[in-house]
Amino acid sequence: MDKEKLYSFFYILPIILVTLLLFIFPVIYSLYISFTNMGLLHFFHYSYVGLRNYIIIFKYGYFLQLLENTIIWTVGSLVTMMGLGFALALILNQSDLKGRSIFYAILILPWAFPGFISLLIWQGLWVDPYGMMNKLILPMLHLPTINSLTSTTDAWVELILTNDWLSFPYFMVVFYSALQSIPRELYDIAELDGANIFARFMRITLPSLKKTIAFVFITSFVFTWNNFYPIYVLTGGGPGISTETFIVYAYQEAFSYSNFSLAAAWSVISSIFVIVLAIIVIKYTRILDTYF
Amino acid sequence: MSYYVKLEDIWKEYEMKGKKTLVLKGLNLNVEKGEFVVILGPSGEGKTTTLKIIAGLLRQDKGHVYLRGELVDDVPPKDRRVAMVPQNYAIYPFMSVYDNIAFPLKVQHVPKEEIRKKVKEVAEMLKIDNLLDRKPSQLSGGQMQRVAIARALVKGADIILMDEPLSNLDAQVRVLAREELKQLQRNLKPTILYVTHDQIEALSLASKLAIIHDGVIQAFGDPMEIYKNPNSVWVGKFLGNPPMNIIEGKVDNGFIEVEGSKITIPEVYKGIVKDGEKVLIGVRPEDLYISDSGAIEGKVEMVENLGPYSIIHVNVGNTTVRVFEKSMIKRERGDNVKISIDPSKIILFDATTEKNLLLEVAKKSL
Amino acid sequence: MKGLSLKYKLFKILRLGISYIVLIIMAIFSVFPLYYVFMTSFSNAPNLISLGVSDLFPKHIYFIAYKELLTTNLYGGSFPLWVRNSLILAGSTAVISVLLALITGYALSRLDIPAKKTLATFIYIVTFFPYTATAVPLYLLFAKMHLLNYMGLILAYTPGTSIFAAFIAKLSIDSIPPSYEEIAMIDGLSRFQAFLRIIMRLALPVVALTALLGFDGAYLDFALAYSFLLPNVKQWTATIGLYYLAGLLNPASAPAYNIFAAGSVLMGIPLMILFIVSQRMMTRAYSNLAGVKQ
Numbered sequence: 001m002d003k004e005k006l007y008s009f010f011y012i013l014p015i016i017l018v019t020l021l022l023f024i025f026p027v028i029y030s031l032y033i034s035f036t037n038m039g040l041l042h043f044f045h046y047s048y049v050g051l052r053n054y055i056i057i058f059k060y061g062y063f064l065q066l067l068e069n070t071i072i073w074t075v076g077s078l079v080t081m082m083g084l085g086f087a088l089a090l091i092l093n094q095s096d097l098k099g100r101s102i103f104y105a106i107l108i109l110p111w112a113f114p115g116f117i118s119l120l121i122w123q124g125l126w127v128d129p130y131g132m133m134n135k136l137i138l139p140m141l142h143l144p145t146i147n148s149l150t151s152t153t154d155a156w157v158e159l160i161l162t163n164d165w166l167s168f169p170y171f172m173v174v175f176y177s178a179l180q181s182i183p184r185e186l187y188d189i190a191e192l193d194g195a196n197i198f199a200r201f202m203r204i205t206l207p208s209l210k211k212t213i214a215f216v217f218i219t220s221f222v223f224t225w226n227n228f229y230p231i232y233v234l235t236g237g238g239p240g241i242s243t244e245t246f247i248v249y250a251y252q253e254a255f256s257y258s259n260f261s262l263a264a265a266w267s268v269i270s271s272i273f274v275i276v277l278a279i280i281v282i283k284y285t286r287i288l289d290t291y292f
Numbered sequence: 293m294s295y296y297v298k299l300e301d302i303w304k305e306y307e308m309k310g311k312k313t314l315v316l317k318g319l320n321l322n323v324e325k326g327e328f329v330v331i332l333g334p335s336g337e338g339k340t341t342t343l344k345i346i347a348g349l350l351r352q353d354k355g356h357v358y359l360r361g362e363l364v365d366d367v368p369p370k371d372r373r374v375a376m377v378p379q380n381y382a383i384y385p386f387m388s389v390y391d392n393i394a395f396p397l398k399v400q401h402v403p404k405e406e407i408r409k410k411v412k413e414v415a416e417m418l419k420i421d422n423l424l425d426r427k428p429s430q431l432s433g434g435q436m437q438r439v440a441i442a443r444a445l446v447k448g449a450d451i452i453l454m455d456e457p458l459s460n461l462d463a464q465v466r467v468l469a470r471e472e473l474k475q476l477q478r479n480l481k482p483t484i485l486y487v488t489h490d491q492i493e494a495l496s497l498a499s500k501l502a503i504i505h506d507g508v509i510q511a512f513g514d515p516m517e518i519y520k521n522p523n524s525v526w527v528g529k530f531l532g533n534p535p536m537n538i539i540e541g542k543v544d545n546g547f548i549e550v551e552g553s554k555i556t557i558p559e560v561y562k563g564i565v566k567d568g569e570k571v572l573i574g575v576r577p578e579d580l581y582i583s584d585s586g587a588i589e590g591k592v593e594m595v596e597n598l599g600p601y602s603i604i605h606v607n608v609g610n611t612t613v614r615v616f617e618k619s620m621i622k623r624e625r626g627d628n629v630k631i632s633i634d635p636s637k638i639i640l641f642d643a644t645t646e647k648n649l650l651l652e653v654a655k656k657s658l
Numbered sequence: 659m660k661g662l663s664l665k666y667k668l669f670k671i672l673r674l675g676i677s678y679i680v681l682i683i684m685a686i687f688s689v690f691p692l693y694y695v696f697m698t699s700f701s702n703a704p705n706l707i708s709l710g711v712s713d714l715f716p717k718h719i720y721f722i723a724y725k726e727l728l729t730t731n732l733y734g735g736s737f738p739l740w741v742r743n744s745l746i747l748a749g750s751t752a753v754i755s756v757l758l759a760l761i762t763g764y765a766l767s768r769l770d771i772p773a774k775k776t777l778a779t780f781i782y783i784v785t786f787f788p789y790t791a792t793a794v795p796l797y798l799l800f801a802k803m804h805l806l807n808y809m810g811l812i813l814a815y816t817p818g819t820s821i822f823a824a825f826i827a828k829l830s831i832d833s834i835p836p837s838y839e840e841i842a843m844i845d846g847l848s849r850f851q852a853f854l855r856i857i858m859r860l861a862l863p864v865v866a867l868t869a870l871l872g873f874d875g876a877y878l879d880f881a882l883a884y885s886f887l888l889p890n891v892k893q894w895t896a897t898i899g900l901y902y903l904a905g906l907l908n909p910a911s912a913p914a915y916n917i918f919a920a921g922s923v924l925m926g927i928p929l930m931i932l933f934i935v936s937q938r939m940m941t942r943a944y945s946n947l948a949g950v951k952q
Contacts, residue, residue, distance in 0.1 A: 005772070007849075011765035014758055015781055015824065018817045023784045026795030033798055088684060091677045096670070105934075106685045112933040113692055114878050116897055117926045120904040121695045124915070130706040132694055165687065228790035228881055233906070247791045254794045255885050263794045270791060278786040282779060307770075349840050369843040376844045378837035386859055396845035447845065455837075 027271050034265035040258035053265035062241070062249075063269070070245040072156060073231065074224045077163045082217065084164060085171025090205075092172070093179040104176075111169035119233040122162045126234065148235050152242040155235045159243060163230050171216065178212040179205070215285050222277050246270035294361035296483050297323040297346065297451060302355035304341055315341050317507030318355070323500070325450075326481045328474075330498035330515075332488060334530070337504050339487040340379075343453045346485065348372050359451060374451040375444035379459060381436045383428040389439055390424040396447040414442045417476075434465045441473075445480070454486040458493060470496060491531060495519065503527055521639060525646035528574045528639065534603055534614045537580070539573045540643070548573065548640075551609040553587040556635045564653055570643040577603065579637035580615040582623075586630030588613075592623050606631060692926075699723050699919035706915055723916035727924070732913060733902055734891040737921060740899035747808055747895060748877035751815045755872030756865055758820040763827025763864070764853055768836065778825075785821050789814050790881040797885050806886045808893075815876040823868035830864045831857060870936055874929065896925055 034053050038046035057063050088107060092100050110118065125133045126146060134145040148155035182204065190200050228247050231237060237244035237252060244252075247270055254263035304316040315338040323329050333339050344350040346357060348369035357364050364372055375396075383392050390411060391398075397407045415421040418438045423431065431439065437457055444452050458466045458473075474497060477484055488494055494501055494515065501515040511518045511527045522528035528536035539550055543565045547554040550573065557565065565571060582604065590606040590613065604615045604623055608631070615631060623629070640649045694714065701713040702720040727737050765771060766778060789796060800810045838860060839852040847855065858865055880897040887893045894902075900921050905912035912918075 005770065008765060008769035008771050011761050011769055012771055012777065015762040015820065018758065019781050019784050022796065022814060022817050023787060023792065026792055026799045029799045030795035091680060094677060097674065097677060103681045103685060107688050108937065109692060110688050112930045114926050114929050116878050116880050117900060117922045118691065120900055121691050121922060123904060123906065124706055125691060125694070127706055132709065136711060222786050226788050226791045250794050251881065254797065260798060264798065267792070267794045271787070274786050274791065275783065278783045282782065347844050349843060368848065370846045370848065374844060376841060378841060380835050380837055382835065382837040382841045384838065384856065399846035
């Protein structure tokens with residue numbers, strides 16, 4: 001019996017080691033570094049500075065600003081992406097729509113094309129005034145141009161629009177397959193009962209999708225909260241720090257300014273947020289209950 | 293003497309979803325070489341667990357397993373030289389039939405030529421030599437079962453474990469497969485331990501029947517002997533459909549009093565039962581007759597017409613007695629009938645231990 | 659009755675009309691950036707300023723960008739070299755991810771492990787920390803451990819994919835009857851051999867999915883590769899190369915923009931095709947996680 005348990009332990013050991021090495025250890029290590037003055041000047045010979053890094057973060061208002069930015073980024077992206085994906089899934093789910101597989105194939109392309117490369121492409125598209133968006137597309141549609149270097153609002157519009165482009169297909173695909181799994185008979189019966197299209201949507205479609213919507217919302221919330229690349233590539237957190245989120249700011253503090261101890265402090269704060277989010281996800285979705 | 297397969301005081305506890313259940317509670321089983329042992333029992337009573345412990349796939353918490361007279365507790369499955377036919381056959385879907393049968397030999401690095409020869413041999417024996425290059429998805433249930441048996445036979449293991457191998461087959465195919473399996477065992481003489489919950493299968497296949505319940509073997513021996521002379525009320529009720537009738541009675545001066553009527557005590561029980569003792573009478577439905585000369589009075593409660601015969605449920609006192617009737621007399625619910633018992637066919641059980649009184653005495657005198 | 663059916667017909671036309679308009683707009687929106695970069699890669703425009711409407715509908719196709727991308731020395735390295743580096747990294751990550759994910763999935767599904775759910779919860783939380791989120795602590799730690807190299811990168815890429823894939827693998831292995839590996843064990847394999855030869859084979863879709871996710875994750879990572887490898891141009895991965903080609907690393911030394919476009923096409927299209935091929939598999943996996951029964 002004990003031998004068997006020990007044997008099973010060997011199968012699970014690698015993942016435990018990897019988890020400890022790549023998650024627990026770094027977080028503890030960065031907690032330690034966050035109480036020092038480690039930086040470019042003191043990379044090997046750093047010293048204990050107490051709460052100095054945390055005092056900087058909280059005293060000068062950075063924390064609230066970054067929290068606000070992270071929330072704008074997460075909620076702004078999520079609401080538009082989910083709305084778009086849901087609307088398209090509903091459109092594609094109409095049984096009398098022709099050419100649905102062609103549209104489906106085209107609409108998932110943004111998801112299929114590697115995201116980081118897409119961002120580099122979008123970065124070029126948004127450059128003001130030479131990028132195609134500002135030179136051609138927006139004037140053609142009689143819309144004002146976007147300048148993310150000077151206007152915070154423009155920067156957010158650019159970020160969220162680009163993020164929508166990157167992610168709406170995921171939501172479309174998940175919602176579409178959820179819609180497809182609703183039994184046709186439910187609608188037939190409702191139609192016999194005289195329910196109009198709006199009533200059918202409210203009474204059948206939405207309740208059937210409740211679980212999927214909740215799951216997708218919660219997990220995507222965490223994903224977007226952590227999503228690093230769009231901001232890093234497109235605005236770099238600018239103008240100023242007006243579009244910086246926690247993880248982008250931490251990354252830049254470390255690798256652009258070599259402010260390692262401050263970056264570590266930001267990582268610690270960001271990790272606390274993520275752990276709280278993770279616990280909420282696990283509690284709410286009960287995702288692990290489906291496994292065990 | 294040493295037994296070919298011996299289970300000694302096997303205990304096994306399972307934990308499912310945080311709930312612990314003790315499945316085997318000191319199970320003992322001794323199987324001689326060349327025997328066809330069928331382990332029969334209700335679902336979830338540890339039949340498959342027992343097989344897996346013999347194969348070494350599960351480790352018992354307590355007790356010992358001996359194969360061919362040797363202790364094998366620490367021998368891994370691959371070195372126990374047993375073969376197995378699981379319930380779902382577990383034919384690898386990504387291999388051809390040939391590769392499936394050859395698999396045990398390939399794993400042991402048997403030379404290619406020899407593998408080909410042996411696979412051909414067993415395939416011919418099981419009449420599946422024309423299926424060898426098919427994929428499992430192209431096979432019928434009966435063919436799958438043959439492939440599974442071929443794979444079990446090919447490596448020449450003389451102990452074969454079978455876990456309900458016929459339960460996935462259609463009723464008609466099953467009868468044929470049962471007969472073939474019996475022939476196969478007669479010709480090759482392997483020791484087979486066969487698990488099933490199907491009584492008919494058990495009675496027709498077994499050279500020795502083992503009835504498992506409550507974590508131990510309740511009865512072990514010749515199947516018809518167990519049927520005729522069950523060692524406990526539970527075994528009597530479990531084996532046979534409809535089950536054995538159990539009627540309460542009281543010994544009174546050479547007779548057993550049942551519901552106001554008297555039954556002669558069978559010869560063999562005389563001297564075993566004492567006056568005034570309460571006993572349980574076990575009698576098979578086919579040993580009861582409805583006739584006007586019957587001693588026990590009752591009222592028909594239900595009639596099951598099954599074609600060639602009927603099962604009449606008769607209310608006697610506060611118990612229901614089932615009677616086989618071959619005659620075509622029409623009976624209705626509420627009819628008053630009389631039942632006669634052939635005293636030589638009854639079994640007496642102790643009213644408290646529910647054990648067969650005769651067998652208990654025999655055990656003591658041993 | 660006639661009025662009703664006319665109203666119904668009008669409504670249907672309106673409904674489908676709006677649907678098609680939305681779909682066409684979204685289709686253009688979806689394709690435009692990809693079309694644009696594809697066309698740019700076949701133009702001779704050296705920078706964004708010189709790119710014009712005419713380049714979107716070209717009269718001439720130029721291959722100069724591809725020629726320069728594949729043959730010239732860029733910033734001390736070269737694009738083929740960076741792609742080779744990326745392939746090595748991504749290939750190794752894929753292999754290790756598959757092993758780790760399947761072994762973990764197997765253990766979670768089959769083996770008797772104390773506190774299985776607690777353990778699963780614990781490793782699940784890790785998936786909330788993509789390596790972009792832990793880049794700083796990882797960098798600091800790996801710098802001390804002399805792991806700012808490919809080995810460190812592979813080590814860092816593996817767990818996220820593996821844990822996610824391990825959960826999918828667990829579900830998949832749950833659906834494989836244990837008798838398959840039990841028979842193999844009776845027939846002469848050890849448990850681990852049975853896992854490698856039988857379970858891995860039966861769970862092939864999950865193996866492929868994991869390999870793909872692992873490969874993609876490593877091949878497309880920028881954040882960690884950039885922080886680990888930046889100083890050594892010869893060790894750059896293709897994503898760092900593209901970042902440089904896009905003019906974001908050092909705008910002054912960046913080569914012509916159409917070279918970046920060519921690089922994007924060469925890197926992006928194969929992965930896009932791979933993604934589409936495996937899309938059914940992906941959808942099933944994601945939907946399963948979202949609790950949608952297929």
